[in-house]
Amino acid sequence: MARAVLVTGAGSGIGLATAHLLAQRGYRVYGGVRREEDGVRLRGLGVEPLLLDVTREEDLLRAREALAEEGLYALVANAGVAVAGPLELVPLPAFREALEVNVLGAFASVKAFLPLLRRSQGRVVLMGSVSGLVALPLMGPYAASKFALEALADALRVELLPFGVRVVLVEPGSVATPIWERSLRRAEGYLEPPPPGTEGVYGRYLETARRLAQRSAQRGLPPERVAQAVREALETPHPKARYLVAHPARARETLLLRLLPPGLRDRLVARFLGA
């Protein structure tokens, strides 16, 4: 019987590309979606939809029950939101949502499906980001959530070794998905007005954020590249702890920024911000 895989956040972008690729590879793929209409699209691609909001425990328990008999080989914890903006203007509920979905949602998903993954000695793939390696300005809440996911992956990878469950973190750079447009639209709704006297600085920042988001949406890697990394993480006998999936220049830049002394790093980053 085909191995079963669950991909959360499979309605668009990287999750959709991953679910589709894995279905083409012969897995029995379950795709988590929050709207019935996204499920219809998935069915057309050979993916079985499951209504699943990763912040809702009852959804996770229902999904586990649905899969209990068949079993589960892999969980791809992909669901995520990009909460961005200059930190002073980000309200707490928006920041909380980034952590709620990207960190606790991933954690809750792992917790819910671990009994099945232990049985299959299966795999967990967490969808990290280069933002979990280097926190750039204007991406504070998102980067904080992805840094947290790095910690979660490191702890979980070793804790689950005795059970034969492998944990892999995929770290994409910019990928052309709806996340960027969504992030801008959401930010317009939640960002607080700049305090008096700061409008000039924050106005420039917001312009930069818009430009960068548009560039990522247009020039980002195709989501199928990330899907291929997930496939590799599921199929290779000895998966790596991390798969960085980025344009080679962006990957080099990320690794360099991590090595530079903070003063130099900040000057370089500030220049790109126009600060």
Ligand SMILES: NC(=O)c1ccc[n+]([C@@H]2O[C@H](COP(=O)([O-])OP(=O)(O)OC[C@H]3O[C@@H](n4cnc5c(N)ncnc54)[C@H](OP(=O)(O)O)[C@@H]3O)[C@@H](O)[C@H]2O)c1
């Ligand atoms: N695009 C990039 O450049 C990039 C780079 C690095 C990492 N990533 C990561 O890749 C993952 C997928 O992002 P994407 O770029 O493919 O963006 P996307 O197209 O916006 O996909 C995000 C998916 O997550 C789902 N989602 C959001 N909140 C959820 C919740 N509470 N419960 C269940 N599903 C939820 C969304 O469903 P709805 O449609 O219902 O909102 C959507 O299907 C995210 O974890 C993201 O951080 C993306």
